Amino acid sequence: MQEMEKIHQAGDISYALLMSSEAVDTLDIDVGAADREGFIYFHQKFGMPYTFLLKRSIESGHFLFVSIAGNAKLIGFARFEKLEEQTEKEIKGKMNVVSPSLFLLRSMEVHSSFRNCGIGRVLFSTAVYYLRGNVLTIPDNPEATSFFSKKLGFTEVTDPIGNYRQKYEGYLMLAYPRAVALWHEIATRYPRIVYPELIDLYESLKFRLNMGKVIPCNDINRFETLLGKCDGMLSGVMEKEMDHLLNELRRCVRCNT
Structure with missing residues (x-):
């Protein structure tokens, strides 16, 4: 049972x-x-x-x-x-x-x-x-x-x-x-x-991106997974900001495994 x-x-x-x-x-x-x-x-x-x-x-x-x-x-x-x-x-x-x-x-x-x-x-x-x-x-x-x-x-x-x-x-x-x-x-x-894990990771990724640091693929993939699990529950403004960050990471950051 x-x-x-x-x-x-x-x-x-x-x-x-x-x-x-x-x-x-x-x-x-x-x-x-x-x-x-x-x-x-x-x-x-x-x-x-x-x-x-x-x-x-x-x-x-x-x-x-x-x-x-x-x-x-x-x-x-x-x-x-x-x-x-x-x-x-x-x-x-x-x-x-x-x-x-x-x-x-x-x-x-x-x-x-x-x-x-x-x-x-x-x-x-x-x-x-x-x-x-x-x-x-x-x-x-x-x-x-x-x-x-x-x-x-x-x-x-x-x-x-x-x-x-x-x-x-x-x-x-x-x-x-x-x-x-x-x-x-x-x-x-x-x-x-x-969503504490998502918010912590979002702030960390945003900081590292602004500082020009290398961001591993695993962190980006985890961020995408956590964001997907929210299923539209975040505010429109925050979700838009996170989508923007995800696109920036995909476009500007060289993934390292």
Whole structure:
């Protein structure tokens, strides 16, 4: 059984969907305390072991997305429950989605040592890009409300939603396709967080080219590969600058193997 589906790699940090509860056993989970960094919210508020929480989430059929540093260090997780399947309708011989799937973000937490550096935003945007549906959440404190509203673009639910036209009073929602567009927005605004290897290599190549230094073919090929993996997610200006640099490297630099 596949234990983990990797969705995105940013330097030594990977973003993935855990596919089985056994995958939780492979993670290095730091539980925080007053004098120790780590995950603390569920342990402090509910006395709940994180291994139990994460395993139960998967066993309950929830989607568990994680961010992992290195091979196994858990630095963030987000738990989603699917409330409704998408509905489709045949229009002119083609099946079209008329109502996207509806998900509830049950919880999200980032390791205390990795907060305020974009990990949470990349984790969340990676997850909703994968899920491709409407996302609900009900923040339990003002700080969380501010984060979801100001950082991620959630808005208050004012009308009945979903296939059953239910009211979700007090909930916030990130509507599809805004949820899918969020990934592009995060990549555009924070390219160094989303594509650290590409940005570092771009700056290095640009400097070496300006200094007239010899640039090996391997570096140019790696730059082309990393740029291709962005799949149009960078801002138009940055992508144009990188394409220009790549053309300059091909034209002006003698490749050395």
